Amino acid sequence: MTSTRLATGLLSTIFVVFSGVASAAELPNTMTWTAYDVGSQGHSEASAIADAFGRAYNTRVRIQPAGSAIGRLQPLLSGRADYAFLATESFFATEGLYDFSDRRWGPQDLRAIAGRPSTFGVPSAADANIHTLQDLQGKRVAYVAGNPSVNVKCDAILAFGGLTRDDVDAVMFPTHGAAMSSLVEGRADATCTTTTASQLYELEESSRGIRWVDIPADDEQGWSRMNQVAPVFQPFTETIGAGLSEDSPANMLAYRYPIIVTMADQDEEQVYQLIGALDESYDLYRDATAAIKRWSIEDAGVPPIDIPFHPGAVRYMQEKGLWDEDMQAWNDARLARLEALKNAWSSLLEEEANLNGDALAERWEERRQQVIDEL
The missing domain is CATH 3.40.190.10 (Periplasmic binding protein-like II)
Incomplete structure (x- = not known):
């Protein structure tokens, strides 16, 4: 599949299958990713990376596009997708903001694998x-x-x-x-x-x-x-x-866009292999779009980023010599913030059993700011 075909936007779901080449990383035979709509930069870059994974690892990737933050995250949260290519909604989801201030949402336990810097x-x-x-x-x-x-x-x-x-x-x-x-x-x-x-x-x-x-x-x-x-x-x-x-x-x-996001309980070894594949296959996708070259792992695999890094990603960066004490301190602080917000959200729902909609969002923003100020 050529980069021209990837950019046409005629297909809403892309399957990428290529014969493999020798490589250190080991990926699953199939994966499902969510991304922004066809034609967006996030979808184009997800497609280019999926193309590279197909050629390098013989991995079949299904990309599921969605025009809304909920549409990109729901398959991940329900286990129907392995990874999501997101933007700032990953931060909103872990903070319980905007679409995620509804009672059925609240702070979500998400982890980053890597994210391309965008200015x-x-x-x-x-x-x-x-x-x-x-x-x-x-x-x-x-x-x-x-x-x-x-x-x-x-x-x-x-x-x-x-x-x-x-x-x-x-x-x-x-x-x-x-x-x-x-x-x-x-x-x-x-x-x-x-x-x-x-x-x-x-x-x-x-x-x-x-x-x-x-x-x-x-x-x-x-x-x-x-x-x-x-x-x-x-x-x-x-x-x-x-x-x-x-x-x-x-x-x-x-800031980071797109960010490859998964759930906190995603298998550590699988994440380790995925970020390794992202690094190893870089030369196969680096010229696919004008900005995709910024996926180089020394830029994309380190903080700051919208959400905490997954342990599998941290392990890979440590082994590459690209993860230092300051980065670990940042990640520890970001994990502490997320855990504090999750606990505060649970407490608020118990205290305000009848609160919903805008009233709940306003009360949560007060509680969220209080938690952040106390960290």
Whole structure:
């Protein structure tokens, strides 16, 4: 199966079968993965990796696409899928946020195997004279209605600068595209997004121009404030995207998308073999898409990431000499946070047996913040 066929989006379920080649890793004969919809970057990368596994290990992979976070996670939680290629919903699921604040959900016991770094920052109209995050105070910042994955990152970036959504003029737009276009249209001064949105290239060529707001890597207090909102980010100097180049880089943050996720009770040896296969077959898929090269294991297999790493993944990284004491401390702290939230959720459900819907979500957010503050 060629990379061109993988990108067509004509098939909703992909089976990958190739004759094997010599390899150290040992994978199951068949696996089922969930991913974003056909045509998404997450699905394209899952398909390319499945293609590589087919060629290297003679493994048959079924990819089950879904357009919602629940649709991607439910098969994993029910045991109908072995792994899921997720984004920020993996963090939401372990925190019991948004879709997962319903009584039947709450914090889920998920583990990461690896996740590709993807950059995210604050593009602004150059004529808005925004150079630092503090300069966003009082400015029009475009948000996307019903898109918590984007909006929580924007809130975290504001927290880095010592601000909240109340300190800016948060303008809500109905779609991601509308929010991105709002800068060139003069309806907003800044937004939060990845670097390659087509509307940003339009902004770069417009009379307003583009400037990426600096997120300094050495501001320890800023990173601490950001990680209180979501402990999933790390510094990154980006050179690819609108208004960016090797000669004109920008300091921003990296998060992980897609993330290969499994359940905490997944067999340790199987996870160990899977991450080994991901590493060993890298040269077979590294050129499949523009960003997939960032799956190199030294980048994808280490924290920070949205959820704790699985012991099988940690063991592999330790044996590769790519896991240090600071990484272990991060993983231990993330496990402690998840365990504390799971216990708090169970207690809340017992205390508030009749609470549901928005009322339960609001009460849970109060309890969640209390637990986090006490860690």
